[in-house]
Amino acid sequence: MQSVVNREYSVQLSVIVCTYNRSSLLKDCLDTLVEQNADSLLYEVVIVDNNSTDNTVEVAGHFIKSYSNIRLVLEKKQGLGHARNRGWHEAKGKYVAYIDDDARARNDWIHEMHQFTMRHPEIQAFGGPYFPFSFVEIPDWMPDGFGKNFLGEIERPIQEDREWISGSNMVFSRKLLEKMCGFRTDIGMSGARISYGEETFLFRKIVETDEKIFYVPKMKVDHLVAEYKMRVWWLLKSSYSMGRCNSRKFITRRPVRGHIRDFKRSFVEAIQYMLRGLGSGVKATFLTAFRPVFFQAGALAESIMIALGKEDIDL
Numbered sequence: 001m002q003s004v005v006n007r008e009y010s011v012q013l014s015v016i017v018c019t020y021n022r023s024s025l026l027k028d029c030l031d032t033l034v035e036q037n038a039d040s041l042l043y044e045v046v047i048v049d050n051n052s053t054d055n056t057v058e059v060a061g062h063f064i065k066s067y068s069n070i071r072l073v074l075e076k077k078q079g080l081g082h083a084r085n086r087g088w089h090e091a092k093g094k095y096v097a098y099i100d101d102d103a104r105a106r107n108d109w110i111h112e113m114h115q116f117t118m119r120h121p122e123i124q125a126f127g128g129p130y131f132p133f134s135f136v137e138i139p140d141w142m143p144d145g146f147g148k149n150f151l152g153e154i155e156r157p158i159q160e161d162r163e164w165i166s167g168s169n170m171v172f173s174r175k176l177l178e179k180m181c182g183f184r185t186d187i188g189m190s191g192a193r194i195s196y197g198e199e200t201f202l203f204r205k206i207v208e209t210d211e212k213i214f215y216v217p218k219m220k221v222d223h224l225v226a227e228y229k230m231r232v233w234w235l236l237k238s239s240y241s242m243g244r245c246n247s248r249k250f251i252t253r254r255p256v257r258g259h260i261r262d263f264k265r266s267f268v269e270a271i272q273y274m275l276r277g278l279g280s281g282v283k284a285t286f287l288t289a290f291r292p293v294f295f296q297a298g299a300l301a302e303s304i305m306i307a308l309g310k311e312d313i314d315l
Contacts, residue, residue, distance in 0.1 A: 009094040009174075011069070013043035013113060016087030018080060019101040020050040023059045025224065026101045030063050030070070033099075038110035045070045046090050050083040081185035084199075088177045096177060098199075100168040102224040103130065112218040113171060116155075120214065124176040125206050127165030128219030136227050141283035143235070143291070147225040150217075157212045165213060167199040169221045180205055232283060239291040243298025256307055259300040266296045 015033060019026045026047070033045050047060045049072060060072040075086040088096045095117060099105055109128075116126060132138065132147030149166045151158070158165065184201050203213060228234060270289040277285040 010092035011042065011044050012093055012117070013095050013097060013110060013171075014088075014091035014093030014174075015043055015045045015097045015099060015110070016048060016084065016091065017045060017099055017101055018048045018050060018075075018083035018087060019052060019056055020083075021052045021054045021056070022101050023052070023054045023056045026056060027059050029099065029101050029103060029105075030059075032105040032107070032109075034063065034067050034070070035107055036105070036110045037107050038114060040067070040069050042114060043069065043110050044092060046087055047072045048083045048087045048090075049074050050080070051076060051078055077185070079185055081183040085182040085185065088172075088174060088182060091174055094174060095171055096174050097171040098167060098169075099221060100223065102226070103168045104133070104222045106220045106222070109219055109221060112216065112220075116214070116216050116219065123214050124173040124211055125165075125171070125203070126214035126216050126219075127170035128216045128221070130166050130169050130221045130223040132225045133222045134225040134227070136230070138225055139230055139283075141281055141287070142225075142230060143284075143287055147223060147229075151215050153217050155214065155216055155218075158215050160207050160213075163215070164200055164203055165215065166223075168223050169219065170199060176206070176211070232287060235287055236290065236294045239294040240298035240301075243295035243300075244302040246295075246299060256300070256303045259296065259303045263293070263296040263300045266292045 017026070017029060017033075030045070030047075034040075036043075045063075045067075047063075047070070049056050049060070051074075057072065060070075063070045064072060073086060073090050075083045084098065087098070095113070097113060112128070116123075120126075129150040130148065131150065134147075138147075149169075151163055180202060182202075183199065206213060229238075270293045273289040274285060277288070
């Protein structure tokens with residue numbers, strides 16, 4: 001396969017894998033990246049170690065010794081936003097792709113990515129679907145579509161404010177990341193803390209510049225649904241964190257009283273739903289009813305912190 005590389009860049013594509021204390025999962029991810037059906041001269045893999053204390057360096061070192069297009073960098077500032085920014089700063093490619101350390105790329109992932117850039121050199125941001133896999137059986141009470149982002153089989157621009165590209169399967173031109181100043185570092189995962197949104201905020205900024213964001217259905221990855229996520233309390237905590245992040249960064253800031261109204265409304269609707277729907281399974285019904293309540297609770301908590309001038313406090 002012929003490699004097409006702009007003289008301004010060492011490679012066409014840089015794949016960034018940010019990781020923190022998940023060395024066994026990292027190995028599985030890297031295995032899929034070295035088994036791509038694309039020419040290895042076309043792309044590099046940059047592993048960004050975000051202060052891991054396990055054997056991440058050892059696992060990465062094994063691949064580095066065997067594959068010349070893989071390298072490791074350390075990002076000492078804790079947080080996914082910091083790690084992702086370190087990744088694109090280190091990247092030598094014209095395009096910068098991100099995949100999570102608990103994801104597995106299909107063997108034509110790089111090929112499909114590259115083909116898209118050849119068809120649409122004007123598009124600066126794009127991504128593909130991801131599908132769930134797990135090491136244990138996923139219970140039938142889990143929310144519909146959990147661990148999956150599939151927008152159909154048609155390659156097209158996403159519908160702004162209704163659809164988003166996953167952080168585990170997204171690509172940007174390096175020039176666009178430079179223009180946007182990369183990812184925010186005050187939101188998103190940090191160590192063991194559940195938090196979201198740095199990529200969504202970046203996508204919103206991109207949309208505001210009238211850039212199109214494309215969905216590329218053939219560019220597929222599989223993403224782990226970890227066993228610890230198959231718990232009611234974790235799912236509710238996740239919804240709470242999403243509410244906080246949504247209130248803090250994405251939606252026009254509203255008065256606290258507006259969030260109180262939303263929380264009360266969601267709670268009443270949850271009780272009504274529970275009374276109507278217990279016959280479909282207690283866990284499934286409870287989650288469907290109360291995940292919106294926890295989301296609104298997170299939004300309300302964040303609005304109170306904003307009003308008190310204490311946005312940086314974790315609740």
